[in-house]
Amino acid sequence: MKVNLMHGAGGEVMGELLRTLTAFSHNNAGGVGLESLDDGAIIPINGSNIVLTTDSHVVRPLFFPGGDIGRLSVCGTVNDLAVMGARPIALTSAMIIEEGFSVDDLARIVASMDQALGEAGASIVTGDTKVVERGSLDGIIINTAGIGIALRPVRDSTLQEGDLIIASGTLGDHGISILSYREGFEFGETLHSDVAPVWPIIERALAAGDIHAMKDPTRGGFAAAINEMAHKSGVGILLDEEKVPIRRSIRSAADILGIDPLQVANEGKVIMGIAPEDADAILSAIRSHPTGADAAIIGEVISGSRVVMQTSIGGERFIEPPLGDPVPRVC
Amino acid sequence: MKVNLMHGAGGEVMGELLRTLTAFSHNNAGGVGLESLDDGAIIPINGSNIVLTTDSHVVRPLFFPGGDIGRLSVCGTVNDLAVMGARPIALTSAMIIEEGFSVDDLARIVASMDQALGEAGASIVTGDTKVVERGSLDGIIINTAGIGIALRPVRDSTLQEGDLIIASGTLGDHGISILSYREGFEFGETLHSDVAPVWPIIERALAAGDIHAMKDPTRGGFAAAINEMAHKSGVGILLDEEKVPIRRSIRSAADILGIDPLQVANEGKVIMGIAPEDADAILSAIRSHPTGADAAIIGEVISGSRVVMQTSIGGERFIEPPLGDPVPRVC
Ligand SMILES: Nc1ncnc2c1ncn2[C@@H]1O[C@H](COP(=O)(O)OP(=O)(O)OP(=O)(O)O)[C@@H](O)[C@H]1O
Ligand SMILES: Nc1ncnc2c1ncn2[C@@H]1O[C@H](COP(=O)(O)OP(=O)(O)OP(=O)(O)O)[C@@H](O)[C@H]1O
Numbered sequence: 280m281k282v283n284l285m286h287g288a289g290g291e292v293m294g295e296l297l298r299t300l301t302a303f304s305h306n307n308a309g310g311v312g313l314e315s316l317d318d319g320a321i322i323p324i325n326g327s328n329i330v331l332t333t334d335s336h337v338v339r340p341l342f343f344p345g346g347d348i349g350r351l352s353v354c355g356t357v358n359d360l361a362v363m364g365a366r367p368i369a370l371t372s373a374m375i376i377e378e379g380f381s382v383d384d385l386a387r388i389v390a391s392m393d394q395a396l397g398e399a400g401a402s403i404v405t406g407d408t409k410v411v412e413r414g415s416l417d418g419i420i421i422n423t424a425g426i427g428i429a430l431r432p433v434r435d436s437t438l439q440e441g442d443l444i445i446a447s448g449t450l451g452d453h454g455i456s457i458l459s460y461r462e463g464f465e466f467g468e469t470l471h472s473d474v475a476p477v478w479p480i481i482e483r484a485l486a487a488g489d490i491h492a493m494k495d496p497t498r499g500g501f502a503a504a505i506n507e508m509a510h511k512s513g514v515g516i517l518l519d520e521e522k523v524p525i526r527r528s529i530r531s532a533a534d535i536l537g538i539d540p541l542q543v544a545n546e547g548k549v550i551m552g553i554a555p556e557d558a559d560a561i562l563s564a565i566r567s568h569p570t571g572a573d574a575a576i577i578g579e580v581i582s583g584s585r586v587v588m589q590t591s592i593g594g595e596r597f598i599e600p601p602l603g604d605p606v607p608r609v610c
Numbered sequence: 611m612k613v614n615l616m617h618g619a620g621g622e623v624m625g626e627l628l629r630t631l632t633a634f635s636h637n638n639a640g641g642v643g644l645e646s647l648d649d650g651a652i653i654p655i656n657g658s659n660i661v662l663t664t665d666s667h668v669v670r671p672l673f674f675p676g677g678d679i680g681r682l683s684v685c686g687t688v689n690d691l692a693v694m695g696a697r698p699i700a701l702t703s704a705m706i707i708e709e710g711f712s713v714d715d716l717a718r719i720v721a722s723m724d725q726a727l728g729e730a731g732a733s734i735v736t737g738d739t740k741v742v743e744r745g746s747l748d749g750i751i752i753n754t755a756g757i758g759i760a761l762r763p764v765r766d767s768t769l770q771e772g773d774l775i776i777a778s779g780t781l782g783d784h785g786i787s788i789l790s791y792r793e794g795f796e797f798g799e800t801l802h803s804d805v806a807p808v809w810p811i812i813e814r815a816l817a818a819g820d821i822h823a824m825k826d827p828t829r830g831g832f833a834a835a836i837n838e839m840a841h842k843s844g845v846g847i848l849l850d851e852e853k854v855p856i857r858r859s860i861r862s863a864a865d866i867l868g869i870d871p872l873q874v875a876n877e878g879k880v881i882m883g884i885a886p887e888d889a890d891a892i893l894s895a896i897r898s899h900p901t902g903a904d905a906a907i908i909g910e911v912i913s914g915s916r917v918v919m920q921t922s923i924g925g926e927r928f929i930e931p932p933l934g935d936p937v938p939r940v941c
């Protein structure tokens with residue numbers, strides 16, 4: 280069998296390849312390991328919960344409205360730490376560069392990473408650089424890994440019946456913006472990626488109440504994340520379409536592109552299941568930070584095993600787990 | 611300015627590019643950070659010294675005598691942890707795969723990684739997978755990052771005058787073997803890479819005596835590593851050519867290829883500066899493990915700032931820091 284693009288698209292098809300790629304007998308260092316397929320691993324060391332995670336970034340183009348590969352590289356890892364409940368502490372920067380790449384562009388990328396590190400409160404403390412011959416890579420790939428400390432670790436598999444579901448902001452911005460920009464579409468206003476560290480809003484939310492489960496809706500979008508959370512938790516979800524925040528401009532662009540904005544990557548958002556009695560406190564805490572200004576309660580956890588959306592015209596439809604993100608090289 | 615292949619070759623030229631790539635204001639998380647350019651960073655957390663490091667692997671071919679990209683990926687990160695004095699605990703596996711890559715080869719690579727994890731006593735606990743379109747990458751790149759715990763952290767910059775220098779085994783095996791194999795040369799016997807985790811020998815050495823400084827001589831080889839250690843420590847080194855262990859077959863191949871075996875990557879070796887009174891104990895400890903069977907005391911730390919080799923015919927020559935490793939895509 281050969282690898283195809285859907286194997287890297289964050290959906291059900293990628294899940295099949297992961298069976299091969301995660302076939303390690305040495306897959307756990309004492310806490311939450313590879314078997315959980317969560318956003319990161321948790322390693323208890325001397326009384327601290329150290330969270331470890333990694334993401335590589337192959338986005339095209341390298342510079343796009345709202346961000347660039349540098350900002351994305353820092354936020355990717357920071358956000359997987361954050362949704363495990365961990366304060367991001369230290370990151371690695373591993374660059375694989377094609378011969379002929381511009382050193383000025385590298386400097387721009389590094390400056391953008393540094394800016395995102397400042398927003399997240401983390402540092403790049405070590406790295407690696409490989410250069411490959413012209414033609415054997417198109418430009419640059421950046422991998423980051425990172426560690427954080429979780430005072431109260433949060434999983435993606437621990438939704439409870441009765442929980443309310445929060446989306447920390449509008450959905451679909453990153454994937455739809457990247458694709459529109461790549462296709463050269465104009466929609467009156469320029470669409471922007473949402474790429475941002477979510478730790479600042481998660482830190483406030485954790486202080487405000489009881490978060491039962493979290494995940495960042497990256498490749499495969501909200502649809503992949505909410506289905507994974509429901510499936511792993513053994514629950515159903517009931518969503519209210521009118522409450523799901525999607526920018527009007529993003530919705531129009533998505534319609535024209537023929538793409539579901541709930542199936543594309545977000546890079547500055549978090550989906551939470553929270554104790555209903557803490558809803559007001561957590562929602563105001565998130566909204567008190569610009570990154571969480573559009574946060575909304577969009578549904579609730581019910582018994583069952585499916586994700587159902589009550590539509591604005593009074594009907595119901597299933598939100599299915601996507602086979603993969605429809606936008607390639609989005610992160 | 612444009613990036614060229616020497617910018618990724620682990621020598622003096624790479625040092626120039628690193629000035630751009632490490633220009634972070636957020637470069638330290640409290641212990642040893644990016645400013646030290648050591649094999650990894652040290653982050654003190656709750657009384658533990660957590661070491662964090664990363665390496666990407668672009669070696670060609672993917673499968674070579676003595677190893678493959680999977681074994682190399684695990685050993686690369688394990689060895690940077692180990693030379694910081696850290697027991698390797700948990701690693702990440704980030705694969706970037708070209709569309710069309712064989713899933714059977716992925717399974718072989720994963721099995722080889724698992725074998726190396728067993729030898730090192732570490733686990734892969736989290737990862738990431740990206741697939742890029744055919745033609746935008748030649749095959750596969752694997753990044754690993756990892757954390758370890760150092761009871762007594764060891765730096766590469768803390769050689770002391772009077773220390774003895776130990777090489778944990780023969781030098782030049784990996785680089786010369788890879789190049790010979792790639793060029794299709796036959797030298798009577800097949801040359802093998804030395805790729806192996808060095809933690810088992812370092813663990814024994816740490817228990818046997820006082821290690822003042824360590825480094826793994828990867829890209830740029832022994833010549834780059836010993837010069838970096840001497841320069842950072844503000845000392846000179848006097849080496850005895852007759853004591854420097856190089857396999858006869860590797861030396862012959864290197865002669866024919868016109869390459870200095872002291873300038874090519876090793877992937878299962880460590881260079882140590884140790885307290886002279888502990889020399890016997892440490893040397894026997896290292897030799898008691900197969901990976902350290904050929905360990906030898908090869909020189910001593912003196913005042914000054916240069917690395918000098920006393921040659922077998924009674925002369926002296928400088929061992930200069932190489933501009934870069936002469937073998938491309940060696941790791
Ligand atoms: N090559 C791999 N080796 C080991 N584990 C992997 C690998 N690729 C992915 N995983 C694991 O599979 C799960 C899903 O990975 P994925 O990268 O989709 O998560 P994510 O980082 O949260 O999403 P995204 O990469 O879209 O931001 C995670 O638990 C991850 O650790
Ligand atoms: N892109 C980068 N960003 C930040 N730091 C980097 C980057 N590339 C290298 N470094 C740092 O520069 C120093 C030298 O890196 P290098 O990769 O040569 O070390 P190494 O891993 O010990 O050697 P090798 O990669 O040959 O095994 C290390 O301290 C590393 O953390």
Ligand SMILES: [Mg+2]
Nearest residue numbers: 318359495497
């Ligand atoms: Mg995630």
Ligand SMILES: [Mg+2]
Nearest residue numbers: 334355359497
């Ligand atoms: Mg991620």
Ligand SMILES: [Mg+2]
Nearest residue numbers: 406407664665
């Ligand atoms: Mg390196």
Ligand SMILES: [Mg+2]
Nearest residue numbers: 649690826828
């Ligand atoms: Mg090293």
Ligand SMILES: [Mg+2]
Nearest residue numbers: 665686690828
């Ligand atoms: Mg290394």
Ligand SMILES: [Mg+2]
Nearest residue numbers: 333334737738
């Ligand atoms: Mg990922």
